[in-house]
Amino acid sequence: MQLKLVPGNSAGTVTTFYLSSQGVGHDEIDFEFLGNTTGSPYTIHTNVYSQGKGDKEQQFHLWFNPTAAFHTYTIVWNAQRIIFLIDNIPVRVFNNHEAAGVPFPKSQPMRVYASLWNADDWATQGGRVKTDWKNAPFTAYYRKFNANADKVGPNSRSTSSVNDNQAWRTQGVDAAGRNRIRWVQNKHMIYNYCNDRTRFTNGLPAECKRSRFL
16 A cells, blocks of 8 residues: 655544454554654554454654655565565564464454544553644545455455465565664664563563564
């Protein structure tokens, strides 16, 4: 999906592009864009839910102005891993560690969602900065959505591919991609749940010990 985010004072707003299943114990893969006051950077919020449980947040500041032009945001989801990419640069990988007892979203079909909503109770600087409704309406722009995916019928079984590109099924991150992730995470990451020992007082989640590129 290509997005151009809310310009100016976007504090309190959240623009989203995400995948989600439905019902109790849902799976979800999130790109959320948390607005800020004019001149302050957007926060890119990523999260992965499996069987209704998330708490796997990583957040970044961007290396460009996401309100000035369209940029491409990609979610790759296959049986081995989930990859978040911005302009084809991988910023995060969440690997499948089911063998270590870590739930991974793979059994529930998901739909694509996009939204723009008010979340000024938490979105901007922890809720300290509220939405200034004098700036309304707030507008984000979406274009050029493209899906390479299995289409799921009423019986929840895969019926066909949306198009012919099947590379996503085994897509990983090569050496160049790993270098780009290192750059993004060293220079632009502002929060990583795998470093939050205050939050996880009983020990970090199991996957945090198994892969650098979570």
